[in-house]
Amino acid sequence: MIALNEIDATIDNIALPFSDDKTFYKISARLPQGHDPRTAEVKISGRTQFKTMDTDANIIAQGISLPYFEPYYRQVTQAAIGSAYLDSRISLLIERNDLRLNADLEISQLVFRAYESENQIFGLHVDELLSFLRDRSGRLKLQIDARWNIADRSMKARDIIRKSIERSLKKTMIGNVGNILENALQKISEQGTKINGDNLEEKIKKLKGLFKT
Numbered sequence: 001m002i003a004l005n006e007i008d009a010t011i012d013n014i015a016l017p018f019s020d021d022k023t024f025y026k027i028s029a030r031l032p033q034g035h036d037p038r039t040a041e042v043k044i045s046g047r048t049q050f051k052t053m054d055t056d057a058n059i060i061a062q063g064i065s066l067p068y069f070e071p072y073y074r075q076v077t078q079a080a081i082g083s084a085y086l087d088s089r090i091s092l093l094i095e096r097n098d099l100r101l102n103a104d105l106e107i108s109q110l111v112f113r114a115y116e117s118e119n120q121i122f123g124l125h126v127d128e129l130l131s132f133l134r135d136r137s138g139r140l141k142l143q144i145d146a147r148w149n150i151a152d153r154s155m156k157a158r159d160i161i162r163k164s165i166e167r168s169l170k171k172t173m174i175g176n177v178g179n180i181l182e183n184a185l186q187k188i189s190e191q192g193t194k195i196n197g198d199n200l201e202e203k204i205k206k207l208k209g210l211f212k213t
Contacts (some may be wrong), residue, residue, distance in 0.1 A: 004029040018050040080113040097151040
């Protein structure tokens with residue numbers, strides 16, 4: 001069940017039947033999450049022409065408990081999350097049925113109950129993936145870009161979003177190659193030729209294997 005409390009909304013220029021005019025809105029609310037003591041906060045602002053559904057909107061969500069939304073995220077992955085909190089900023093643009101979505105995601109306290117297969121998620125080894133993508137505070141940051149024609153019934157949003165996440169994971173890892181190599185060199189200087197039990201050649205092979213997936 002999803003419910004919103006403490007709703008504060010300002011909506012301008014809405015009419016029935018829908019007209020060619022744009023409706024402007026600014027909405028904030030709190031979202032209880034079952035037995036989780038933390039209440040999420042949601043803010044939506046933008047404009048929509050409801051006759052055509054053309055939209056330009058921004059969505060901010062903070063403190064979303066991903067386990068509570070398992071029926072939704074498992075449309076994209078069969079992995080099961082034991083605990084995690086999501087903060088997100090989403091930009092949504094719809095023009096002539098062409099939807100463009102840009103999302104900045106930040107996940108904290110991430111623990112999995114189950115993976116997709118053999119310790120993998122989105123085709124990548126989970127332990128290696130998370131060790132490379134987490135920042136020093138333990139947070140995982142991703143940016144997702146997706147685009148599709150919402151009038152095309154053959155296109156499934158869950159498939160498009162999954163592919164966008166896969167691209168984002170690989171792009172983020174490649175973008176962090178400098179940090180990875182810097183950390184590796186630091187460990188070499190401290191531990192000699194070994195890095196967490198691997199020699200340098202083995203570590204390089206692991207990195208190459210990740211970027212080939």
